[in-house]
Amino acid sequence: MTTDLELAQRLADVADRITTARFRARDLHVDRKPDRTPVTDADLAVEDAVRAELAEHRPDDVVAGEERGGEVGTGRAWVLDPIDGTKNFLRGVPAWATLLALVDGGRPVLGMISAPALGKRWWAGAGAGAWCRTGAGEPERISVSGVRDLGDAYLSTTHLGSWVEHHSRESYLRLVDACWENRAFGDFWQHCLVAEGAIDLAAEAVVNPWDVAAVQVIVEEAGGTFTDLTGAPRYDGGSALTSNGHLHAEALHHLT
Structure with missing residues (x-):
């Protein structure tokens, strides 16, 4: 991996392979966490797979994830939500995604959101703009609306x-x-x-x-x-x- 963005794209690909294989699976296993929110076998598998990739390619970086924990300090930390929208995921609603962020000095400097069931992926790096890709199409730069009222x-x-x-x-x-x-x-x-x-x-x-x-x-x-x-x-x-x-x-x- 030559850049953090390239690594984030690879991590999103790893996550997508797991989540798409388990989405609407008849044998999906669901537990309830202490806060009563659901967690599936796919949530855990994604976080473990992403952590393994980061251990190989960024061994000095901290990892903080929803399912396995971790603390963000003052240095570089990858913040991970293996499946955001788990309730949608377990009910078969396609609005869910894997969220990855690189935080450095307490501020996010890279973000990656991959929603394979929607056929969408969004990403941004500090100073590099925000981008979206739909399906196999080319990345397009995105911007907010101009509504003022x-x-x-x-x-x-x-x-x-x-x-x-x-x-x-x-x-x-x-x-x-x-x-x-x-x-x-x-x-x-x-x-x-x-x-x-x-x-x-x-x-x-x-x-x-x-x-x-x-x-x-x-x-x-x-x-x-x-x-x-x-x-x-x-x-x-x-x-x-x-x-x-x-x-x-x-x-x-x-x-x-």
């Missing part, structure tokens, strides 16, 4: 119920009422749609670092803005708001 904005979240427990359902509904349209595309996909300019805002009341480390660099390199719900541009703040940048401050105002 919240009344014209398209908004997404993951699960409305999470706002009750972790933030404020009323504040999210205030933002909904201020926008033109809303859906719940959920998880990684909504943030990638922001980066592509297909929608304008995506808000999540609760996230883990591995859910949004890759998202942050992709959205920012696409010209958008990423913060937690306090307005801090950090992937480990426990919540997330992505936007085209023009709408960010006004959206945060509704959410606070």
Whole structure:
């Protein structure tokens, strides 16, 4: 591997081979973790395979994954969500992906999101722009929308119920009422749609670092803005708001 991006593409290929083979498999094994979220045999297999590749090609880097743990320090760390959207995966819904991010000095500098059942892959490197490939097509550079009026904005979240427990359902509904349209595309996909300019805002009341480390660099390199719900541009703040940048401050105002 000559570059981190080449390695990230290889890691995504490794993950895709595992996940596509297990998607809609009749013998898929599902357990429930202590936080009551599901984990499948595919989640564990992907994380183990990616960790093995990193041990070979980047033995000095830290790895922090959803299933096997690990801590991000001040140096280089790969942050991994083997399957983001596990509930979709185990129910046969094709909106799921493997998320990989390289964090250096506490900030994501490379993001890779691969969603093989959707036929899509998104990636970005700090200073190198954000890109997407559909199927076997050529990579295309992506950018956020130019919508400047919240009344014209398209908004997404993951699960409305999470706002009750972790933030404020009323504040999210205030933002909904201020926008033109809303859906719940959920998880990684909504943030990638922001980066592509297909929608304008995506808000999540609760996230883990591995859910949004890759998202942050992709959205920012696409010209958008990423913060937690306090307005801090950090992937480990426990919540997330992505936007085209023009709408960010006004959206945060509704959410606070």
